[in-house]
Amino acid sequence: MAVAIINGNETWAKGFGYASLPSTPVTPHTLFWAGSTTKSHTAAALSLLVDNSSDYSSVGWTTPMSQLLREDFVLSDDWATAHVTVEDALSHRTGYPRHDLSIGAGGTRGVVRSLRHLPMSAEPRTTFQYNNLMWAAAGYLVSALSGSGLGEFFHRHLWGPMGMEKTFLGDWDPLFGSSGLELADGYWWVNSTGSYVRQPPGFTSVAVRADEGGGAVVSNVLDYAKYLRVMMAEAGPVSKAGHRELKNPRSFHDFHQDMFVGPVTYGLGWMSGVFEGHQVFYHTGTVTPFVTFMVMVPSKSYGLVVMANSYSHVRELVTYRILYDLFGVEESRRRDFESK
Template structure:
């Protein structure tokens, strides 16, 4: 019977090799690897093209590719293992496991569960530039999420969210005592025999067989780009794997969590992962695809009358797709080393059409039309931006006045500096050239994502540039970064010189330094105020625009008095 099934499968896949090679060439994808699983067997395995263009190294079934967001199902599988062991309740609030966990929304903070984390219904939009290229730790990023503005009510709307998957990985660590990486390696990779798969780019590059990342530019030229390597957000997309390893992963899912006689995940938990948890916005773009929803780490949809699960992955230089047809016991894995290309979808759907005995849907033609429309949209957007620009304007301040550090409690620090007359914005590990657009607005160019952001600076009542607004997340208000004093003015050694008692018309003024390096002033009959360095020897009161202290330094470098500005009055307090 199995031999007969294999003959039918081989017959239906006849000609697919030629189709795959033609699609790869058309989309200028350097290399790709494809595996098809049917009824528990790998019925098709091909490696096409090169993993390294310059060295002419061919792709093999063991070649490691970054699988990006295809990693999400590994994170939910890890949570399912903990649920099987009774250590995790999918619906218990996360704060039961992590009491310090907080989000911007109070209700979400109190009620969000592990299930909510991994089915994209937290109320938060992507906020991807918080984590992208950030060197901050997983715990630091989880802590910063409380400062991120939501764009929808909790559990009301499906919104793709990588940070929540990162949080799910951090939750695994808090429950198990192992990092997400250790847990996935020990509890999933090892029992499945996924010996080649890795959980970091650095580790994958120690392998003798890994693919390099490539990007296609607007002019259709393809070139090698750096690996993405900052993987605190790894539980959302940090795995590197091969088609040979992923065929085992797919087979385990199709077998209800069983692999070679061992139940790695209970059948009930696998069923839960493959069950719709959150309805997605409907789409009638293509008649073959209906009823979109999201399970636990899987997109779920009706495809030409069949239940189809899949998850794609895109990260710098790689695109991938893992697809399941559970009722038909079919699994497809397609991995490529080209940034944001449609080849994984085109090939996966073609395989599904063939094995289901259906006429092939024109996915390749549709992808071409989509790309044409996207390029036209990009062109029109650039034209619109140029039309909106007010010509012949100048910044309100000398260009050097915009240089400095600006902070947001969630997004962290962005620094603007002048280099050979060009403004550069440094954010996380990114260097974004900033060119004047009009008035106090500059355009930041993010070449890696082929994206631009308009950064608008604002001045305070003193005329100083004090903040910059940048639409890093377009579904919420612009992210406002507030200027921070120069580093030299924040050093403890610099601040200590002002500490002491001052006499103000017979009453005492006290300047004190808190343990965290914050300078405080106690004026008569007022509560203590935090002093914020403004310029050398000058401070403002935090949150109070009418207060300022200027310290007077004598010829010997000693602080002798403080000139205190309050609403409607300026007084001098002499140091005692």
Template sequence: MDLISSPNFENHIRVVLNALHTPGVAIAILQDGKMESKGFGLAAIDPPKPVTPDTLFDIASSSKSLTAASVALLVADNEKYPQVQWDAKMSTILPDDFVMSKDDYTNDITVEDILCHRTGLPSHQDSILGIRAEHPDSVGSITRNLRNLQVAAPIRSKFMYSNMMFNVATHLVEKLSGQTFEEFLHQNFFKPLDMSSTNLQPDAAIGAGLKDRMAIPHVWVDEQLKAVPWEQMPDGQGAGSIITSVTDYLKYVQALMNQEHPFTEEILKAVTTPRIISNPEDDIDELSPFTSHTLYALGWEVVYYRGHKAVQHGGQISGSGGGVFFVPELNFAGVILGNSDIASTVAEVVFMEMLDVLIGTPVKERTDWIALSQKRTQKYKDEQMKGDALKKKIWPEFDGKTEPQKLPLETYAGEYCNVGYHGMTVDIKDEQLFVDASDRADGFTLRFEHVCKQTLYVATLRERLGDVDGDAFELEAEFRFANDREVKMGVKLEDDLEDMIWFDRVI
């Protein structure tokens, strides 16, 4: 069956790319042992450069399955690593490093818990210091900072996506193997599987002489595509930052699906057995048509579509993304990667369209997956509390007018610190309180708009992507006083926590 080489498919991909604001995409599929690959659209816009099957992308969270596979190799090697089992307590393997903010979490979280997002720890992504910081975080420092971060739910009670715990998993691999995670990946996966174009981090890809093959990342902001730079992300280790091509990564997926070296039936079963429902709150009418709830395994998601089991994982980072999937009963697998932050949606749409073809869904009964994805995107935007609605939440008496700012802004300016989130400096810029947090791994700025009482504010968080301003989100913020002096700043940086993240004034 010819899925990606026909003129009709190429024309349709142009429609998908245009609708989902993505310059280009590469696709590689494996069907009954036969591999096929092709590029569509542009890897660079100015000057134009076409995508090919050899174009390199950051696959973002689609990298997570490799992290789980790395730990699976340790679990499988009882001779060298007898202490590493799926139900082993993390604190017994990393006794000095793995310490949570509550003792019962420290003592009970297991290896498999950290790989299926059920530790009770929310994202806390804004606590991580990136390469622009004076002292950037490593996976070791991220692990040791867990003790300073608040948990939000009992262990194994709620799915809460955590890149941080995948950082922790690579710290475990490094401590026990004596290798860097990059060395471990090359020795155990990239070299044996002939993934010669795959590296961890963009600098490694550039150092390997692959710069000319790297797609230019793009984001869709203010109704236009904007190019953003590639960026080294030490904090991405384990959670993302694999730089690869669709043909290279499909070799890995093929080996796993077919239980070829270094994979075994036991490893395949371990990493693809569901551990938790990731969207239990979704009603039936909120799920995709004829699709189950999403079940999270170890670095993989499992869903059932019209009775067919699909193992998959998407990835999205500013400027790049995509998805990887396989359907065991159809002997079918694929990798779809693109150079926009919406490319993960492109991958999801194209995969579902392919699946409809493969299982023979009548054309009249097929879902318009593009329209469905656009509807969900709009719903997400509509559900973000902002503007007057957020001000009304902050101040129930709000009637369309905020109270005037009476206290001098200098009263609030200064240095603030939260032991888990590090320091933040409140400055004054354009007659507003302003925080430059571009030292974070996911850099951002905050601008504060006074609502009432000289203490309650709306903080507009805007992502910083190199020199490009990214998406903006409005958050609750508050300043607290004691003895006529400003002593605390709170910002609602973590949705899964009821309270704000509070910073104490130090200067």
């Protein structure tokens, strides 16, 4: 596990445990699969297209996806096909349930085109249903409109300007091999043997290759600290209007409800809740067995990211403990998450 904490102008980062058994340690430079925290990057990329009206005049948050991907974005309901917008797709309110098992061979375009064969379980904009396929479509949209690969777009327009030189779109990213950094191995805990088993090499890569826009980022806690600083400061390359749109709530959900006061919402790649009177923006990431939790509290200039290479709820326990410590919450007021 690696952890980075932002407190004002200071950043602290440290690695714990092993990147590869039996003896390769985790450091702040160790790379991890960042899972669904990728979604905020894809949304930020789309915000650049929305803001660039001279080159992408047809692109807006309320533009129907089918107008932008005419042949590919066809849903199982005619009304939904005609009306589901970019922001609907990015806020999990399209009416589609999870359908994760439909992400497989055929590439990202194949995933998008499979939507016409998958059933909806609700009317669009009536309920929150987490759906990764829509984020595959969002990443595909960036590529189709820009004429470049999604990773290339990220490097050129997002990560480069942010100084994120150790962040990649998958281990297939052309720049990944020259990074000189180690990608942690993934491990599963086996109760029957009381030991960890290494995940077969390449397994995670295969699992997310077709969903680049939803879960394929590889990075480390140092680069994610840079990312959180940009997001908290509402700095470039994303415009001020773009930052507001990314955080503006579109849906209600119940993820991590027990940690926050009042409703928990979903914007465009960012979840939000109120903690100790301050608005918190966050997102988790899971590409089993890799897990990530990133959090920012702009009003306090607090940020933190936890990345680990074995699936467990330690991700949440560490994140919540750090939040409690940053806010100076007395022990008597802290919720006992460890016993749950």
